[in-house]
Amino acid sequence: MQLRVGYIGLGLMGAPIARNILEAGFPLTVHNRSRQAVRDLVGLGANEAFSPREVAQVSDIVFTNLPDSPDVEMVALGKEGILEGGREGMVFVDNSTIKPETARNIADTLSEKGIAALDAPVSGGDVGAKAGTLAIMVGGPKAAFERVLPVFEAMGKTITYVGESGAGQVAKACNQIMVAAQMTALAELLILAQKSGVDPRRVVEAIQGGAAQCWSLDVKPQRLFSGERGPGFKAYMMHKDLGIVLDTARTYGVPLPAAGLHTQLYEAMLQMGMRDLDNSAVIGVLERLASVELVES
Numbered sequence: 392m393q394l395r396v397g398y399i400g401l402g403l404m405g406a407p408i409a410r411n412i413l414e415a416g417f418p419l420t421v422h423n424r425s426r427q428a429v430r431d432l433v434g435l436g437a438n439e440a441f442s443p444r445e446v447a448q449v450s451d452i453v454f455t456n457l458p459d460s461p462d463v464e465m466v467a468l469g470k471e472g473i474l475e476g477g478r479e480g481m482v483f484v485d486n487s488t489i490k491p492e493t494a495r496n497i498a499d500t501l502s503e504k505g506i507a508a509l510d511a512p513v514s515g516g517d518v519g520a521k522a523g524t525l526a527i528m529v530g531g532p533k534a535a536f537e538r539v540l541p542v543f544e545a546m547g548k549t550i551t552y553v554g555e556s557g558a559g560q561v562a563k564a565c566n567q568i569m570v571a572a573q574m575t576a577l578a579e580l581l582i583l584a585q586k587s588g589v590d591p592r593r594v595v596e597a598i599q600g601g602a603a604q605c606w607s608l609d610v611k612p613q614r615l616f617s618g619e620r621g622p623g624f625k626a627y628m629m630h631k632d633l634g635i636v637l638d639t640a641r642t643y644g645v646p647l648p649a650a651g652l653h654t655q656l657y658e659a660m661l662q663m664g665m666r667d668l669d670n671s672a673v674i675g676v677l678e679r680l681a682s683v684e685l686v687e688s
Contacts, residue, residue, distance in 0.1 A: 399456070407517065529558075621668065
């Protein structure tokens with residue numbers, strides 16, 4: 392019998408992920424506060440629901456993709472939530488980026504009703520979500536992971552079982568440490584080249600084949616050179632994720648000095664009115680500090 396899938400949270404990432412699940416042939420029921428995203432998927436063959444509870448009632452696996460820890464708690468455990476509509480044997484999968492402890496608490500509560508929970512945050516931005524090439528890092532019961540794996544394969548290219556509940560969120564926190572470092576390093580090198588009177592495009596071309604090569608250097612410069620600073624991944628979400636990184640570090644007594652500095656740069660972005668721009672647009676903070684602007688194509 393084909394697994395019935397539910398997806399809650401159809402934002403910049405959730406909508407294309409849900410679409411890929413639908414196109415892979417899984418019967419799909421969707422819910423979102425903004426109804427246009429629901430209508431778009433219904434037009435492609437999905438079923439419409441009006442609450443998380445309703446999604447859970449008709450699904451074998453329910454995914455969420457929501458902004459922050461309190462949102463996931465409310466949808467999973469609150470009134471008209473997944474817990475109310477779920478049943479023994481159902482699997483809950485959270486694609487959001489939230490605190491590891493929150494993921495563990497949700498998993499413990501759902502398990503009392505026989506519902507297995509997987510924390511499965513994703514990385515790859517809107518490009519990866521649309522292309523179905525996301526990296527998916529998963530924590531929770533191994534049996535539940537194996538059951539959901541065919542759906543994960545419709546969403547991503549790199550699917551890794553990391554460990555028990557919360558392990559996926561720890562992996563995502565580690566991922567965001569690296570992403571923030573890459574974005575700020577990219578901003579610094581472009582501004583240094585620009586203010587030194589050297590063409591930043593040629594600099595990027597020169598260093599892409601060496602030790603500096605990384606996803607951010609491959610993907611982001613051309614968008615910045617074309618003046619495109621709209622989101623693949625919004626700056627305020629990067630700032631939120633870095634807050635989770637630092638909170639987790641405090642919990643386990645780990646000093647993260649570089650991550651702390653990167654968090655301050657993203658805080659500056661928010662204060663400068665750039666919260667809805669792409670996380671690579673942190674270059675705007677460096678532009679103001681250096682009194683120079685990246686020359687666009």
